[in-house]
Amino acid sequence: MYNVFEIDDYIVAIGFTESGATNKNYNFKICQVVAIGVDELFVKSSNSYSERWFRVPKKICQKVDLNINFENYRFARLQPVVGNMVMELDVSFSAYTSRVGILMEIIHSPGSKTKAKVLHGEEMLTVNYDDLMLMEVK
Numbered sequence: 001m002y003n004v005f006e007i008d009d010y011i012v013a014i015g016f017t018e019s020g021a022t023n024k025n026y027n028f029k030i031c032q033v034v035a036i037g038v039d040e041l042f043v044k045s046s047n048s049y050s051e052r053w054f055r056v057p058k059k060i061c062q063k064v065d066l067n068i069n070f071e072n073y074r075f076a077r078l079q080p081v082v083g084n085m086v087m088e089l090d091v092s093f094s095a096y097t098s099r100v101g102i103l104m105e106i107i108h109s110p111g112s113k114t115k116a117k118v119l120h121g122e123e124m125l126t127v128n129y130d131d132l133m134l135m136e137v138k
Contacts, residue, residue: 003063005041009033011061013043030064031056080116080129082106083138088118088127100135101125 005011015027031043034053041061044053080086080103090097101120106129108114114129 003058003061005033005036005058005061005063007033007036010046010064010066011041011043012064013056014060014062030066078134078137080132080134081138084134085136085138086116086118086132087135088120088125088131089133090127090131099125103132 003011009032011031011033013029013031015029016024017027018024030046032046033041034044035042039058040055041058042053042055043061044051082103082105084103085100086103087098087100090099099118099120101118103116104119104124105117106114107116107126115126116129116132117124117126118132
């Protein structure tokens with residue numbers, strides 16, 4: 001069964017690129033519904049300079065709520081504090097790695113980014129505080 005769509009709803013239309021590889025490269029486009037058919041929608045792209053309408057199957061569409069008050073999200077992030085379980089995301093040119101641990105210290109040093117000491121298993125690592133995501137509150 002499809003989502004129930006209404007005129008002016010915002011949707012994400014999902015496409016992909018087929019190749020010989022086992023992984024598909026997905027493409028996403030945020031659109032606004034302008035007409036509703038039995039199993040298709042006419043939509044207009046919301047992120048293009050011109051108002052181009054096109055037809056998409058309902059099967060590849062997901063409704064999204066873009067009526068978000070972004071002012072509420074600006075300060076909504078809970079900051080990790082000592083004792084919390086955190087996940088560190090380490091991004092390099094060739095890979096992403098993540099580690100979960102316990103935040104042991106927060107290091108505020110003038111003129112430097114805030115650092116954190118995180119206990120990962122039995123290893124204590126110093127990482128950028130901004131690279132931490134709160135996983136569990138103590």
